[in-house]
Amino acid sequence: MTESQSTPQRKGVPLWAQAIIWVFLAGLLAIVAMGLNRAQQGTIQPGHAVSDFTLPLFSGYEYEGKSEVHLEDFRGKVVVINFWASWCKPCEQEAADLQRAWEKYGPTGEVVFLGVDYVDTEPNARIYLKKFGITYPNGPDVATRISQYFRIKGVPETYFIDREGVLQYVQVGPFSSLQQIENIVDPMLADE
Amino acid sequence: MIADFGFGVLLVAFLASLYSVIAALYGEFNKIPAMVESARRAMLLTWPLLTLAAGILVYLLVNDHYEVKFVYEVTSRAMPTYLKVTAWWGGQAGSLLFWSWLMSAFASLVTLRKWDRDREFLPWVIVVASVTLAFFIGMNLFFENPFRQFYQTFNNEIAAYTFQPANSILFTPADGQGLNPLLRHPGMIIHPPMLYLGFVSFVIPYAFAMAALITGRTDDRWIRLTRRWTLWAWLFLSAGLVLGGRWAYDVLGWGGYWGWDPVEIAAFMPWLTGTAFLHSVMIQEKRGMFKHWNMLLVILTYDLVIFGTFLTRSGVLSSVHAFAQSAIGPLFFAFIGITLITSVALIIYRWDLLKSETQMTSLLSREALFLLNNLLFMSILVVCFWGVIYPLISELFTGQKVTVGPPFYERATGPLWATLLLLMGIAPLSAWGHSTLKTLGRAIWIPAFGAVIVTAALFVTYTQNVFALVGFFLVALVILVTIYEYGRGAYARSRSQGENIFTAFWNLTGRNRRRYGGYIIHLSMMLMAIGILGIELFQVETQGTLAVGDSLQLSGYTVRYKEVASWDNPGAGVNHTRAVVEVYDKNGNLLGNLHPRKDYYYDTQQPMTIPGQLASLKDEVYVLLIDWEPITPVGTTFKIFVNPLVNWLWLGSLLFLVGVIIAAWPDKDPERVTVRDGKRVPQASAAD
Amino acid sequence: MxxxxxxxxxxxxxxxxxxxxxxxxxxxxxxxxxxxxxxxxxxxxxxxxxxxxxxxxxxxxxxxxxxxxxxxxxxxxxxxxxxxxxxxxxxxxxxxxxxxNRWASYLVPVAAFLLGAFLLFRGFRLWLRPVTAESASPKDEAESVSQDDYVRQLEEELKKRK
The missing domain is CATH 1.10.8.640 (Cytochrome C biogenesis protein)
Incomplete structure (x- = not known):
């Protein structure tokens, strides 16, 4: 027993092995840190230049006859993106206000409303849209790509993008009145 | 007022644990034993302090102090008193306090023991335990304070604060939100404490391992000191896992007990390393080998405990519905990082001192098989860990959210579990030091032959499923080997001591508790394996909407819908909807009535589905009331599972408890024997 | 096997x-x-x-x-x-x-298992070698082995058979 200890064998851990261990540990911690960072991040913040995305639209809810829209198409207009779902109870609180806001701003051609239907089934989505008489363009969030980009935390959430394509305001949770929407959109329209 | 006092007590406990860290370090470096003693006493003080803080919290919970935010969130007037007490660990802040409280109890217990022979460990054990404790209390104090109260400020805003803001008055809601009904089940009341006990008690072996590394006294003294701790820790952790499974089976209403959910896996991972440690530690004790490996396992277990807590509390896993954006996540992460890096650095630093004392002589020796066992447990750990972080990696690097569900885990761990069973069959027959194929073969052929016969019988009478047959063969092998070994020992003893065979059995177990306790644990694992094989491979289900008098058939059983009733229980704030169904066997004999029900809790507005269960050793009929429309007479929807053999799982868990308690029961004089063996080693290492 | x-x-x-x-x-x-x-x-x-x-x-x-x-x-x-x-x-x-993409999810656990198995196998060979080289150590082994209750038990049994 004493013999094996007194015979000098390998001393300590070879440097390359230490390097591997530390790189491995650092990698592991880095992944967890990135995950944590992601979990802690909220939605994307105002000031963020929103990159282009494609939204296919439900038939009957097209935009100027197009069955698919790109955010890029609306450069120069204020874009209001509303995330909702038919199974979402709080969404129902704001549905009528959003529609009224659309009726007010839509005709001016200055503002576009887009309803993004977050993980939903089309038949139920249609029932919901009909129930609240919604007419602005609406389409499914295919494979949750758009909601993942905005890092939404739930539905409803509404994002206001200005004429330059920069996010100006984020509403988490439902609107309580038409006034509330106007208070956000009007200053954005005034900004030339 | 009293809540403020509770906060104050928590603060003092925090300071006491910080003080004990500093005093222990100071005393150690300046060789002032009095300082170390002072640190020890400070550490002993934390438990009464935390008990007081916890007592205050429980007092607030029981007496409907809804001005306290935590009380408001987890209790309501309708809840019975015992549930108000258990609501203590029903929410984040309270469960952290619960954790700290248990942790301090264990730390106190360990500092109370006689330290004469291990003076040099004491300061470092105190440091490690106190740092961990201070971390958890600090979490409570600064981020998740259970004593925060609601205050209403002059502009009518109500929010919870630790300290009363200027110009505000205390606000007391009329009633609380109530505990999540899922947490009101007896299983959920005992499951978290068990799990926490397991988690917390693994801190002690870690503290000793660190002390051994830091002081350089790396013989197996620390292992001898902590092995019983480890067994108890393992017992609690295992019991916590089993109870969690039972709870899921009874209240989650999906006919299963384990869904490979990340939260479950988070608690399972320390169990895996802990189990590996329990085995490999025997190699070190008997043969003085693999000291590095044991250290590493203890460190891994400790950090997996913290990591598990981190995963379930930080919202890392649930990025869409992250409700807790508290500072807890980053702090936990920092704590894991620091402890992991420090520990690994220490091992590397002390690598030389941890050299093996003997060499391996045979690939079939017991130590070699134990190493294989460790390889398998670690592989299962890798599967689990990878499965948990894979969605994270996928989302980070490809932007694609994915789910890693049961199919992955079952496929990846299945062969590993099977190999573990095989090892469990072989290892008890192999000897320390050297075994050869010949000696092994001679020992194993009788049990193996028996297992083949059992499997053949099952093939004819029960199943032709290949997996099941492989599984049952292995189970039979392990059971027969274990009984064979046990019997041989008892027989030898009864011959030599002239005892009758039962006395011999009893005495054999008593004299050799660890070994035979281990065998009983193996047997219990086999009973559990029977249950797991049964439910995994043979579970069947059906669902249908029935009118009264109609019935559903499933694997020989007929379930007939008799009636349904719904009533309010205003005292408890619950609406019960209960159906009565009759279960008949193949021949039309009535086996009994089952009462699947749906409980709706008004305070939390959550429903809960309670199955009706008809249990036997053969299988279990598990009926769920899925849907019930009070107005339309369409009918009532039931889901029926037949879970073959599932009750062996629960039987096995009971036997398991017996086995661990036998193995972990303190010896009359634990120190004397072990130290005499170990004494040679410190002398030898001191010589060179 | x-x-x-x-x-x-x-x-x-x-x-x-x-x-x-x-x-x-x-x-x-x-x-x-x-x-x-x-x-x-x-x-x-x-x-x-x-x-x-x-x-x-x-x-x-x-x-x-x-x-x-x-x-x-x-x-x-x-x-x-x-x-x-x-x-x-x-x-x-x-x-x-x-x-x-299934292979990606299985790659790491399988690779880890193989790596572990490889290291263990290499370790075995390393640990086994010195013993065959020096014939002195097996005696030392035998001594420490006799502490094993299992062997003791077997010996006991053997004695009785005599």
């Missing part, structure tokens, strides 16, 4: 899976698919909005809608594969119970 066994098991699992998946696609297109037929597919899908809850046991209203969707797709005569594919394109890969 254990490795062969491992491979065999995996092979057998694969076979069974193939059998299972072909078996499930066979069932006929009834006018209204039963709950069991719906659940069979729902079991393999995860609720897109809940955390790790299979669709067949998820109690929420949204999940009920998805189950109805599966039912109507089955009624249209869609196969299990088509339905799953539809869910993936609509709601993303997270509705599947396993990551879509």
């Amino acid at each position: 254990s490795k062969n066994f491992l491979r065999d098991t995996q092979y057998a699992i694969l076979l069974l899976l193939i059998l299972l998946s072909s078996a499930t696609t066979v069932f006929a297109q009834d006018p209204t698919p039963t709950d069991d037929e719906v659940n069979r597919i729902a079991k393999e899908l995860y609720c897109p909005v809940c955390e790790s809850t299979p669709l067949d046991v998820c109690p929420t209203e949204a999940c009920r809608q998805w189950r109805e969707l599966i039912r109507s797709m089955l009624a249209e005569g869609k196969s299990e594969e088509e339905i799953k594919q539809y869910f993936v394109t609509q709601y993303g890969a997270r509705v599947l119970s396993e990551p879509p």
Whole structure:
């Protein structure tokens, strides 16, 4: 027993092995840190230049006859993106206000409303849209790509993008009145 | 007022644990034993302090102090008193306090023991335990304070604060939100404490391992000191896992007990390393080998405990519905990082001192098989860990959210579990030091032959499923080997001591508790394996909407819908909807009535589905009331599972408890024997 | 030996899976698919909005809608594969119970196992070598072995046989 200890064998851990261990540990911690960072991040913040995305639209809810829209198409207009779902109870609180806001701003051609239907089934989505008489363009969030980009935390959430394509305001949770929407959109329209 | 006092007590406990860290370090470096003693006493003080803080919290919970935010969130007037007490660990802040409280109890217990022979460990054990404790209390104090109260400020805003803001008055809601009904089940009341006990008690072996590394006294003294701790820790952790499974089976209403959910896996991972440690530690004790490996396992277990807590509390896993954006996540992460890096650095630093004392002589020796066992447990750990972080990696690097569900885990761990069973069959027959194929073969052929016969019988009478047959063969092998070994020992003893065979059995177990306790644990694992094989491979289900008098058939059983009733229980704030169904066997004999029900809790507005269960050793009929429309007479929807053999799982868990308690029961004089063996080693290492 | 066994098991699992998946696609297109037929597919899908809850046991209203969707797709005569594919394109890969590119998810555990096995094997050879070189140590071994209760027991037994 004493013999094996007194015979000098390998001393300590070879440097390359230490390097591997530390790189491995650092990698592991880095992944967890990135995950944590992601979990802690909220939605994307105002000031963020929103990159282009494609939204296919439900038939009957097209935009100027197009069955698919790109955010890029609306450069120069204020874009209001509303995330909702038919199974979402709080969404129902704001549905009528959003529609009224659309009726007010839509005709001016200055503002576009887009309803993004977050993980939903089309038949139920249609029932919901009909129930609240919604007419602005609406389409499914295919494979949750758009909601993942905005890092939404739930539905409803509404994002206001200005004429330059920069996010100006984020509403988490439902609107309580038409006034509330106007208070956000009007200053954005005034900004030339 | 009293809540403020509770906060104050928590603060003092925090300071006491910080003080004990500093005093222990100071005393150690300046060789002032009095300082170390002072640190020890400070550490002993934390438990009464935390008990007081916890007592205050429980007092607030029981007496409907809804001005306290935590009380408001987890209790309501309708809840019975015992549930108000258990609501203590029903929410984040309270469960952290619960954790700290248990942790301090264990730390106190360990500092109370006689330290004469291990003076040099004491300061470092105190440091490690106190740092961990201070971390958890600090979490409570600064981020998740259970004593925060609601205050209403002059502009009518109500929010919870630790300290009363200027110009505000205390606000007391009329009633609380109530505990999540899922947490009101007896299983959920005992499951978290068990799990926490397991988690917390693994801190002690870690503290000793660190002390051994830091002081350089790396013989197996620390292992001898902590092995019983480890067994108890393992017992609690295992019991916590089993109870969690039972709870899921009874209240989650999906006919299963384990869904490979990340939260479950988070608690399972320390169990895996802990189990590996329990085995490999025997190699070190008997043969003085693999000291590095044991250290590493203890460190891994400790950090997996913290990591598990981190995963379930930080919202890392649930990025869409992250409700807790508290500072807890980053702090936990920092704590894991620091402890992991420090520990690994220490091992590397002390690598030389941890050299093996003997060499391996045979690939079939017991130590070699134990190493294989460790390889398998670690592989299962890798599967689990990878499965948990894979969605994270996928989302980070490809932007694609994915789910890693049961199919992955079952496929990846299945062969590993099977190999573990095989090892469990072989290892008890192999000897320390050297075994050869010949000696092994001679020992194993009788049990193996028996297992083949059992499997053949099952093939004819029960199943032709290949997996099941492989599984049952292995189970039979392990059971027969274990009984064979046990019997041989008892027989030898009864011959030599002239005892009758039962006395011999009893005495054999008593004299050799660890070994035979281990065998009983193996047997219990086999009973559990029977249950797991049964439910995994043979579970069947059906669902249908029935009118009264109609019935559903499933694997020989007929379930007939008799009636349904719904009533309010205003005292408890619950609406019960209960159906009565009759279960008949193949021949039309009535086996009994089952009462699947749906409980709706008004305070939390959550429903809960309670199955009706008809249990036997053969299988279990598990009926769920899925849907019930009070107005339309369409009918009532039931889901029926037949879970073959599932009750062996629960039987096995009971036997398991017996086995661990036998193995972990303190010896009359634990120190004397072990130290005499170990004494040679410190002398030898001191010589060179 | 254990490795062969491992491979065999995996092979057998694969076979069974193939059998299972072909078996499930066979069932006929009834006018209204039963709950069991719906659940069979729902079991393999995860609720897109809940955390790790299979669709067949998820109690929420949204999940009920998805189950109805599966039912109507089955009624249209869609196969299990088509339905799953539809869910993936609509709601993303997270509705599947396993990551879509399977090999990537299995690569790391398998690699880790092989690495561990390799290290262990190498370790064994390293540990075994010195013993065969010096013949002095086995005696030392024998001494420490005799502490083992198991061997002691056997010796006891042997003594009695004499």
